[in-house]
Amino acid sequence: MAAKGTVVIDRNRCKGCELCVYHCPQHVLKLDETYNTRGYRPVILDERSGQCTGCAVCAVVCPDVVFTVYRFPQPVRTPAVRAVAN
Amino acid sequence: MAIAELTPPQIASRPEVALAAMQVVYKRPEALTEAYTHYCPGCSHGVIHRLIAEVIDELGIRERTIAVAPVGCAVLAYEYFTVDAAEAAHGRAPAMATGIKRVLPDRIVFTYQGDGDLASIGTNEIVHACARGELLTVIFVNNSLYGMTGGQMAPTTLPGQVTTSSPYGRDIRQQGWPLHITEMLAMMPGVAYAARRSTHAPAEIRKAKKAIELAFRAQIEGLGLGIVEILSSCPTNWGLSPMEALAFVRDKMVPVYPLGDFKVHQALAARA
Ligand code: SF4
Ligand code: SF4
Ligand code: SF4
Numbered sequence: 001m002a003a004k005g006t007v008v009i010d011r012n013r014c015k016g017c018e019l020c021v022y023h024c025p026q027h028v029l030k031l032d033e034t035y036n037t038r039g040y041r042p043v044i045l046d047e048r049s050g051q052c053t054g055c056a057v058c059a060v061v062c063p064d065v066v067f068t069v070y071r072f073p074q075p076v077r078t079p080a081v082r083a084v085a086n
Numbered sequence: 087m088a089i090a091e092l093t094p095p096q097i098a099s100r101p102e103v104a105l106a107a108m109q110v111v112y113k114r115p116e117a118l119t120e121a122y123t124h125y126c127p128g129c130s131h132g133v134i135h136r137l138i139a140e141v142i143d144e145l146g147i148r149e150r151t152i153a154v155a156p157v158g159c160a161v162l163a164y165e166y167f168t169v170d171a172a173e174a175a176h177g178r179a180p181a182m183a184t185g186i187k188r189v190l191p192d193r194i195v196f197t198y199q200g201d202g203d204l205a206s207i208g209t210n211e212i213v214h215a216c217a218r219g220e221l222l223t224v225i226f227v228n229n230s231l232y233g234m235t236g237g238q239m240a241p242t243t244l245p246g247q248v249t250t251s252s253p254y255g256r257d258i259r260q261q262g263w264p265l266h267i268t269e270m271l272a273m274m275p276g277v278a279y280a281a282r283r284s285t286h287a288p289a290e291i292r293k294a295k296k297a298i299e300l301a302f303r304a305q306i307e308g309l310g311l312g313i314v315e316i317l318s319s320c321p322t323n324w325g326l327s328p329m330e331a332l333a334f335v336r337d338k339m340v341p342v343y344p345l346g347d348f349k350v351h352q353a354l355a356a357r358a
Binding site for chain 1: 110112127130132
């Protein structure tokens with residue numbers, strides 16, 4: 001599968017409210033097992049169950065402006081691009 | 087070379103190619119500071135702040151906008167916008183904004199007020215600002231109770247709603263009905279735009295942004311006061327998870343507080 005987009009997560013801004021986790025149409029967001037510097041479990045991108053499309057629904061529902069959302073000009077197959085972005 | 091044709095090692099060695107090829111769909115608005123907000127996890131205040139900031143950016147008015155912060159959960163709102171700001175006494179934001187706008191008529195002045203602030207102690211202030219037809223933008227956040235002080239009943243509390251000061255639920259025979267202040271203000275000639283929106287779903291959030299834009303345009307175009315009431319969640323005082331709190335807005339608040347435009351000045355109608 002190829003991803004059409006990706007998100008960059010401002011980890012310490014996240015309050016772990018999970019609104020983005022429930023709203024992401026691709027179900028690619030989940031809470032991390034570890035805690036951020038403010039004591040919340042922040043959201044992470046986990047693309048095992050689908051691929052981010054860069055739809056920005058997560059950014060629309062997030063109360064804490066955690067996401068920067070990108071779209072690729074062509075679908076990208078490699079996770080290395082994600083590693084660069086994040 | 088197209089990014090899809092690069093192999094992972096090539097991308098790793100040339101991050102500028104990968105980043106340059108990516109199109110930014112969403113980024114933090116300039117009109118927000120870098121500060122972490124003090125709001126509870128999942129509280130809609132953060133969403134509404136972001137929408138205001140996006141509108142300020144898109145209208146290109148950041149350098150001439152002045153915010154007036156309220157008393158209530160949003161008392162620190164002046165920390166969160168990269169615009170000048172003043173802090174008003176409880177409910178008095180429209181009076182303070184009136185003074186600022188009359189002294190500096192070329193500035194764009196908005197108040198950010200909760201329901202305990204605007205619809206209770208400050209009812210008088212907002213009614214007379216509307217009666218005078220002040221050129222102001224009012225963002226009115228209705229979460230059905232007093233958030234900051236621990237969830238007491240407000241004039242906007244729903245019939246039957248349990249709060250810390252109505253432990254058996256709001257009894258309309260004792261405490262009356264919720265105040266539909268935006269509908270009331272819409273009747274006044276000084277008001278150019280009056281609408282109610284909600285934050286309970288992505289599509290509703292997008293509609294709320296459009297309404298905020300029109301409330302600013304009413305001021306910018308000199309048409310009159312623009313007010314948007316936004317139904318907002320308070321997971322903490324409702325004792326609900328952030329997702330359950332959005333469902334409460336949708337299922338309990340929207341039936342009592344119908345969404346829609348109550349007044350759109352004809353000069354704005356083409357954009358609504
Ligand atoms: S951009 Fe869309 S698909 Fe990607 S994480 Fe956000 S909501 Fe999910
Ligand atoms: S909506 Fe925002 S604050 Fe809430 S969990 Fe997602 S990224 Fe974190
Ligand atoms: S008390 Fe309610 S309104 Fe206030 S910050 Fe917390 S969730 Fe938001």
